Amino acid sequence: MVEETEQSDIQKAVEAKRTKAASPEQKLAELKRRLLEISGLTAAGSLLSWDQATYMPKGGGATRGRHLALLSALAHEKSIDPALGKLLDDLLPYTDTLAYDSDEASLIRVARRDFERARKVPAGFTARASAAAAASYDAWVCARPQNDFAAMRPHLEEAVELAREYAEFFAPYEHIADPLIEAAEEGMTAARVRTLFSELRRELLPIVQAICDQPAPDDSCLKGYFAETAQLDFSLRAARSIGYDTDRGRLDKTRHPFTSKTSSGDVRITARANENHFGDAFFSALHEAGHAIYEQSVAPALDGTPLGSGASAGVHESQSRLWENLIGRSLVFWEHFYPLLRDTFPNALGSTSLETFYRAVNKVERSLIRTDADEVTYNLHIMMRFGLELDLLEGRIEVKDLPEAWRARMQEDVGIAPKDDRDGCLQDVHWYCGMAGGAFQSYTIGNILSAQLYQAALEAAPDIPREIARGDFGALYGWLRENLYRHGRKFKPDELMIRAAGAPLSVAPYIAYLRKKYGELYALPQSGQGSKDSI
Numbered sequence: 001m002v003e004e005t006e007q008s009d010i011q012k013a014v015e016a017k018r019t020k021a022a023s024p025e026q027k028l029a030e031l032k033r034r035l036l037e038i039s040g041l042t043a044a045g046s047l048l049s050w051d052q053a054t055y056m057p058k059g060g061g062a063t064r065g066r067h068l069a070l071l072s073a074l075a076h077e078k079s080i081d082p083a084l085g086k087l088l089d090d091l092l093p094y095t096d097t098l099a100y101d102s103d104e105a106s107l108i109r110v111a112r113r114d115f116e117r118a119r120k121v122p123a124g125f126t127a128r129a130s131a132a133a134a135a136s137y138d139a140w141v142c143a144r145p146q147n148d149f150a151a152m153r154p155h156l157e158e159a160v161e162l163a164r165e166y167a168e169f170f171a172p173y174e175h176i177a178d179p180l181i182e183a184a185e186e187g188m189t190a191a192r193v194r195t196l197f198s199e200l201r202r203e204l205l206p207i208v209q210a211i212c213d214q215p216a217p218d219d220s221c222l223k224g225y226f227a228e229t230a231q232l233d234f235s236l237r238a239a240r241s242i243g244y245d246t247d248r249g250r251l252d253k254t255r256h257p258f259t260s261k262t263s264s265g266d267v268r269i270t271a272r273a274n275e276n277h278f279g280d281a282f283f284s285a286l287h288e289a290g291h292a293i294y295e296q297s298v299a300p301a302l303d304g305t306p307l308g309s310g311a312s313a314g315v316h317e318s319q320s321r322l323w324e325n326l327i328g329r330s331l332v333f334w335e336h337f338y339p340l341l342r343d344t345f346p347n348a349l350g351s352t353s354l355e356t357f358y359r360a361v362n363k364v365e366r367s368l369i370r371t372d373a374d375e376v377t378y379n380l381h382i383m384m385r386f387g388l389e390l391d392l393l394e395g396r397i398e399v400k401d402l403p404e405a406w407r408a409r410m411q412e413d414v415g416i417a418p419k420d421d422r423d424g425c426l427q428d429v430h431w432y433c434g435m436a437g438g439a440f441q442s443y444t445i446g447n448i449l450s451a452q453l454y455q456a457a458l459e460a461a462p463d464i465p466r467e468i469a470r471g472d473f474g475a476l477y478g479w480l481r482e483n484l485y486r487h488g489r490k491f492k493p494d495e496l497m498i499r500a501a502g503a504p505l506s507v508a509p510y511i512a513y514l515r516k517k518y519g520e521l522y523a524l525p526q527s528g529q530g531s532k533d534s535i
């Protein structure tokens with residue numbers, strides 16, 4: 001026994017000497033090797049999760065949960081290994097010799113931030129939080145259809161407590177939600193999101209009111225019969241046209257659509273079809289394709305490193321939203337695709353004009369369910385949830401009062417209130433599968449960024465809409481790949497936006513986009529408060 005310890009001490013000393021003597025290039029290679037191991041474990045977990053949500057037989061559930069927990073524990077262990085921290089310390093002076101935007105300097109910088117963040121959270125907390133999340137999710141799956149908020153109350157109370165506890169690992173902070181928001185959006189704070197959202201809310205409320213004062217467009221053309229296979233084939237065809245590479249991806253059916261990545265050579269999307277409604281499958285497939293195109297287009301040299309994915313949740317969402325809404329719900333897009341769609345579904349759409357169809361897919365209405373909401377009211381759903389999250393974290397409202405607070409705010413902002421909690425505070429899974437906080441803001445940040453990026457693309461290549469009308473997406477995709485996609489996580493969201501769009505996050509282009517598009521669709525007066533920029 002003594003002999004073995006002595007031997008391992010000698011090995012450690014030899015290893016320490018070898019590492020100390022290594023050149024920066026050798027240390028960098030060692031860093032990459034360690035990071036590849038972590039991303040390999042994460043990728044294996046992603047594939048298991050994808051399988052769980054697509055083809056796994058029901059009986060695999062319990063074991064799959066255990067396998068996933070094991071992979072995530074192994075990845076966490078490796079990501080907080082003190083030897084990794086030592087390597088990053090050793091490499092710090094080396095970054096001074098490298099250009100800030102080089103792959104190497106970016107890798108050391110981002111890996112260091114990830115390491116510092118990971119090691120602040122004790123493994124015991126992570127295990128406790130995952131167990132609580134799994135129990136809460138299982139309960140929510142039954143409680144939501146049964147409209148049983150009482151069953152979820154203790155789970156949600158625990159989720160709020162866990163979120164507060166998590167925030168403490170990152171103290172001091174200005175607002176208790178800051179560490180949770182920062183985990184999704186580097187550089188973002190509760191105060192900044194609040195300012196952004198209040199500016200947007202002020203602009204949105206009168207737009208929604210003006211639209212709802214107009215007669216509602218007829219969207220009955222979307223409610224015919226649309227065979228599932230044909231819908232999915234058509235969706236994949238459109239996804240391919242906009243840039244989704246099916247040699248490095250595939251589309252499968254699932255219940256709640258998502259994108260899954262194991263490497264830039266394998267980025268899969270999923271969809272769910274409703275045969276009595278055109279739109280659910282198509283727009284969600286386009287949304288997921290937007291996420292997937294981003295992941296497929298990160299520079300190959302960054303693959304398998306912490307730089308090899310999108311910059312943040314909000315920047316990612318900007319790409320799903322850009323392709324789903326700014327492009328996928330635009331008139332020029334359907335000028336190209338509508339004849340093909342009508343040929344695919346002649347019985348359902350044979351007598352519907354392009355204009356009627358375009359109005360139908362852009363119908364704005366006050367509705368209860370966030371995921372079904374249109375482009376204009378969607379953000380009101382998000383802001384309300386963000387406000388409630390802050391109130392719960394600050395202790396200004398208690399979990400037991402959430403259903404009532406939800407109804408009151410829905411009525412105030414969206415102008416409609418749910419009759420039950422199933423369509424109220426139980427509708428989204430976010431608070432019931434993890435910590436309650438930092439979950440929602442990225443959706444609206446994504447919407448705001450999508451318009452800002454599209455505006456920048458149009459300034460660089462004004463022919464983009466005419467090309468889209470011909471079914472050519474090359475110029476837009478090329479601009480996005482060059483200015484956004486290829487960089488992966490090299491830059492923080494604000495840095496990336498300054499590089500790509502010339503300015504950090506700004507609401508003006510998004511408001512201008514909504515005013516112009518919906519002003520035309522609903523014949524609204526074009527003057528009003530806010531920005532007059534147009535895109």
Ligand code: ZN
Pocket residue numbers: 287291317320
């Ligand atoms: Zn998304």
